[in-house]
Amino acid sequence: MKIVVDENMPYAIELFSQFGEVVALSGRTISAEDLNDVDALMVRSVTQVNEALLMKANKLAFVGTATIGIDHLDQALLQQRNITYTNAPGCNAVSVGDYVCSALLVLAEQQSFVIADKKIAVIGVGNTGVQTVSRLTALGAEVMLCDPPRVEKEGLTGFVSLEQALQADIICMHVPLVKTGDNQTKHLLTSELLAGINQDAILVNCGRGDVIDNQALLDLKQAGHGMTLVLDVWENEPTPLLDLIPYATIATPHIAGYSLEGKARGTQMIYQAYAQLLGQPAERSISDILPVPAVSRLDVNQNADQTFAKSLVHLVYDVRRDDAIFRKNIMKAGSFDEMRKNYLERREFSSLRLVNDSHYAVESLYQLGFAK
Numbered sequence: 001m002k003i004v005v006d007e008n009m010p011y012a013i014e015l016f017s018q019f020g021e022v023v024a025l026s027g028r029t030i031s032a033e034d035l036n037d038v039d040a041l042m043v044r045s046v047t048q049v050n051e052a053l054l055m056k057a058n059k060l061a062f063v064g065t066a067t068i069g070i071d072h073l074d075q076a077l078l079q080q081r082n083i084t085y086t087n088a089p090g091c092n093a094v095s096v097g098d099y100v101c102s103a104l105l106v107l108a109e110q111q112s113f114v115i116a117d118k119k120i121a122v123i124g125v126g127n128t129g130v131q132t133v134s135r136l137t138a139l140g141a142e143v144m145l146c147d148p149p150r151v152e153k154e155g156l157t158g159f160v161s162l163e164q165a166l167q168a169d170i171i172c173m174h175v176p177l178v179k180t181g182d183n184q185t186k187h188l189l190t191s192e193l194l195a196g197i198n199q200d201a202i203l204v205n206c207g208r209g210d211v212i213d214n215q216a217l218l219d220l221k222q223a224g225h226g227m228t229l230v231l232d233v234w235e236n237e238p239t240p241l242l243d244l245i246p247y248a249t250i251a252t253p254h255i256a257g258y259s260l261e262g263k264a265r266g267t268q269m270i271y272q273a274y275a276q277l278l279g280q281p282a283e284r285s286i287s288d289i290l291p292v293p294a295v296s297r298l299d300v301n302q303n304a305d306q307t308f309a310k311s312l313v314h315l316v317y318d319v320r321r322d323d324a325i326f327r328k329n330i331m332k333a334g335s336f337d338e339m340r341k342n343y344l345e346r347r348e349f350s351s352l353r354l355v356n357d358s359h360y361a362v363e364s365l366y367q368l369g370f371a372k
């Protein structure tokens, strides 16, 4: 059995070697030749699994992507070729929620606002959107939900329209890139819709870059629109529109989902799916392999408020670390992928246990994701 894995997939060799020989390759450059006589392919979002890639895949029976997004897989082709495929729904959703929380707490301090006072909208209320909603709710905010595909299934109650959502003070985009069908999302935010966003609003994009017309966003910012931008994803990765970067207050190279736990969970989920396909037990587990976090326990001695939450959130993950690395390196050729490949270890809020022996009011910190 021969299995090709993306070299940036933590713990892939440890897990998949249960089934046979594992070959780790750079995801961006896996070629058709690399898949000759290969039984299974495990990718991340940078590998386009399409006709050209599968040309010489004479034995391929399984494709797993250790990601939530699935827009890089040609699903119709995989079905036609009878190749079983899976993604890893929700694997890094907690990490994305942590990222948004960290970013908004940076902006709250810089711009002197209280998150609970803001009108917030989450657009795309699936696994990642829900994680953002729960953190912002823990900080006292009321969050509007916008998700037309969910409205189609569940009805209007509890949801707002895209136009209403775009009137919020803080707009968080968690929309997948959908390229076919009735609910396509490329350039969901057109120049007209972007222009209608309030001058003092904050726009966060943690979904896919193509969901926002990046050139239109740049044109708008160059024309003096005041909105604050938090951009983790970009059109044309790994070569984002460089002129847009200075207009983003927080800019990162598509790492919102890059907690160690999130990436490891992705590997584990496709490992389990492959074991199931082979009819073998999934004998190995990431929980036996994950390292102990640098700080794993703290005693809390005050009630929770936004300032205290900020200190704890930024102790575990301060997004300014990634923003600084991005700005320092992005002008160098190849740096977008390099920064992702060499991403510094980052743990989820849940890696820190808060001990409250004195009955302080800290329930909101647990709702933010810290462990009890």
Ligand SMILES: NC(=O)C1=CN([C@@H]2O[C@H](COP(=O)(O)OP(=O)(O)OC[C@H]3O[C@@H](n4cnc5c(N)ncnc54)[C@H](O)[C@@H]3O)[C@@H](O)[C@H]2O)C=CC1
Pocket (backbone or CB within 6 Å): 068, 069, 070, 089, 090, 092, 093, 096, 123, 124, 125, 126, 127, 128, 129, 146, 147, 148, 149, 150, 174, 175, 176, 177, 178, 183, 184, 185, 188, 206, 207, 208, 232, 233, 254, 255, 256, 257, 258
């Ligand atoms: N920046 C990063 O590191 C990461 C980015 N992502 C991206 O985020 C996307 C969302 O992830 P999940 O929330 O886990 O996916 P999900 O599939 O659980 O939820 C997506 C939600 O978006 C909704 N949606 C679809 N089209 C919409 C539209 N036009 N307007 C509003 N809502 C719409 C769907 O109905 C669904 O509820 C992924 O597809 C992936 O592209 C995911 C993980 C990490």
Ligand SMILES: O=C(O)C(=O)[C@H](O)COP(=O)(O)O
Pocket (backbone or CB within 6 Å): 008, 043, 044, 045, 046, 066, 067, 068, 069, 070, 092, 254, 255, 256, 257, 258
């Ligand atoms: O899970 C997703 O979807 C993501 O966007 C991942 O964070 C993408 O990570 P890579 O596969 O590009 O390493």
